Amino acid sequence: xxxxxxxxxxxxxxxxxxxxxxxxxxxxxxxxxxxxxxxxxxxxxxxxxxxxxxxxxxxxxxxxxxxxxxxxxxxxxxxxxxxxxxxxxxxxxxxxxxxxxxxxxxxxxxxxxxxxxxxxxxxxxxxxxxxxxxxxxxxxxxxxxxxxxxxxxxxxxxxxxxxxxxxxxxxxxxxxxxxxxxxxxxxxxxxxxxxxxxxxxxxxxxxxxxxxxxxxxxxxxxxxxxxxxxxxxxxxxx
Numbered sequence: 001x002x003x004x005x006x007x008x009x010x011x012x013x014x015x016x017x018x019x020x021x022x023x024x025x026x027x028x029x030x031x032x033x034x035x036x037x038x039x040x041x042x043x044x045x046x047x048x049x050x051x052x053x054x055x056x057x058x059x060x061x062x063x064x065x066x067x068x069x070x071x072x073x074x075x076x077x078x079x080x081x082x083x084x085x086x087x088x089x090x091x092x093x094x095x096x097x098x099x100x101x102x103x104x105x106x107x108x109x110x111x112x113x114x115x116x117x118x119x120x121x122x123x124x125x126x127x128x129x130x131x132x133x134x135x136x137x138x139x140x141x142x143x144x145x146x147x148x149x150x151x152x153x154x155x156x157x158x159x160x161x162x163x164x165x166x167x168x169x170x171x172x173x174x175x176x177x178x179x180x181x182x183x184x185x186x187x188x189x190x191x192x193x194x195x196x197x198x199x200x201x202x203x204x205x206x207x208x209x210x211x212x213x214x215x216x217x218x219x220x221x222x223x224x225x226x227x228x229x230x231x232x233x234x235x236x237x238x
Contacts, residue, residue, distance in 0.1 A: 030079075034075050047060040061098050065094040086120030091113075093113035
């Protein structure tokens with residue numbers, strides 16, 4: 001295999017690792033973003049409610065409406081269906097408010113939009129509390145409906161959920177790592193894989209890692225250690 005192809009393959013593997021680490025486990029952060037977005041949406045609706053001018057009321061209503069539309073993906077990634085439903089109701093009321101012909105009529109829809117948004121905030125808070133809590137056997141349900149549909153009625157434990165997310169995240173890395181083992185010069189491959197192994201080993205010394213990151217780096221360490229064991233013809237891992 002020529003040097004240029006080796007370099008491209010190695011860069012590709014590193015790219016997969018970096019991208020995976022950046023985009024994985026976004027559901028956890030998505031709920032934080034969703035919470036922040038909800039506060040913004042609520043403030044815009046409140047501004048619309050207290051406006052004494054029809055145009056200003058519509059202006060703030062449009063701000064809230066756009067806030068929901070632009071951040072919809074955060075709410076979907078978070079997975080809190082109760083909040084999503086409340087926001088859809090709020091969105092409908094906001095659209096009605098912007099089409100109203102009088103301030104009085106508009107205010108009725110704005111109040112309903114605010115009510116639905118406040119409900120969404122409360123539902124999300126409960127969802128987040130359940131999300132980070134353990135129930136005796138460490139049962140953790142990210143999305144009850146999805147868990148029931150995908151696991152045949154059985155709840156996912158927090159540990160199993162983390163392992164599954166990490167496994168899915170590293171499928172591409174595992175495949176590319178195999179290409180390095182099979183196609184790259186043995187000594188070059190061992191040097192490259194050893195560096196990734198050592199980096200994960202050092203990261204794991206950090207006792208403050210989240211469950212996801214700990215499982216992620218442990219999985220990378222195990223995969224690279226296995227790869228190194230198959231490269232033992234040019235010097236096995238001690």
